[in-house]
Amino acid sequence: QKEVEQNSGPLSVPEGAIASLNCTYSDRGSQSFFWYRQYSGKSPELIMFIYSNGDKEDGRFTAQLNKASQYVSLLIRDSQPSDSATYLCAVSPNFNKFYFGSGTKLNVKP
């Protein structure tokens, strides 16, 4: 069983729509949860982190965490073509263990 599971996509949404990205994890001891965006040929860029149940909003991005269901999601409102990238979910039980999913490729069509 993989530590972090993500749908590989591609997920295609029209410009201006809401993109919903999902992630499940297996380690119940995970304390910190992250979403990274990775453009082709570039390194991952941190866009959101969350460590308590519920929602966390930052601009057009909302991260949602449900520890009981071992589920993390990322909502991108008013999606733009520049949001087209691969989104990586990462979970961490402590600073020396990080588990990344394989990523979901998002295409935002103009």
Place this chain on the structure above:
Amino acid sequence: ETGVTQTPRHLVMGMTNKKSLKCEQHLGHNAMYWYKQSAKKPLELMFVYSLEERVENNSVPSRFSPECPNSSHLFLHLHTLQPEDSALYLCASSQSEGYYNEQFFGPGTRLTVL
């Protein structure tokens, strides 16, 4: 710019060569990491250093040898690599206390082993 730099950005080496990758962070963090990213595979955590001491080694072959001389610098020494070691090698840094251990990545070194 994330405050984490890596050199070189691209490296081509033969299987008998010895080379080193360098990483430097300017964020005041006390933990540093090496990752390997291959096509179609998740990021693989290779090594973790906290306060210059290695705290994690995820069954990485001995042909990869890390070195952390201080909390700002991290090296990955490479020798007698195999073609399957060709990948993007990423360095990251974070704090090692509490929940706020978000990692910031460098731009990576694209390694090709011939």
